[in-house]
Amino acid sequence: MTDETRNTRHILSAYRRQLRRCAAQRQLIAAMKQGGLTGRRAGGGRSSGIGNPTQNAVLALEREQERLKRMELSLVWRRCILRCYLDGVEDPVARLVLYLKYVDGLTWKQIAVRHGAGASESAMRMLALRYLDRHPLTGFRLD
Secondary structure (H helix, E strand, O other): OEEEEEEHHHHHHHHHHHHHHHHHHHHHHHHHOOOOOEEEOOOEHHHHHHOHHHHHHHHHHHHHHHHHHHHHHHHHHHHHHHHHHHOOOHHHHHHHHHHHHHHHOOHHHHHHHOOOOOHHHHHHHHHHHHHHHHHOOOOOOOO
């Protein structure tokens, strides 16, 4: 596997990772709101006792909400890259396999079942890897 292929897979997989991170951040914010602004943290601990506990909780909530905004902006950017790349895939089978893997987040086994016709998970993985080897996503890095 070439460095370009690894970079392409990393960029495509980053979308799914960012989706999971945003969902976890939303849960954290919901837990903070549900716990009230009484100085309790989402994990059930108490504030450090320094300053006003309610004010500390409000500030912590605002920080987490701002972090979520930044994460969601990153997600929009990643979604645009992913869609542009996948829209350019001319082979319909490769496009479907890549879409199911990197957008829907299915496993290779689930993709093989969806594809049908006795396809194996290794065949689906090889189809995707060969396509990515021949058509790497260039000009983008997530470092």
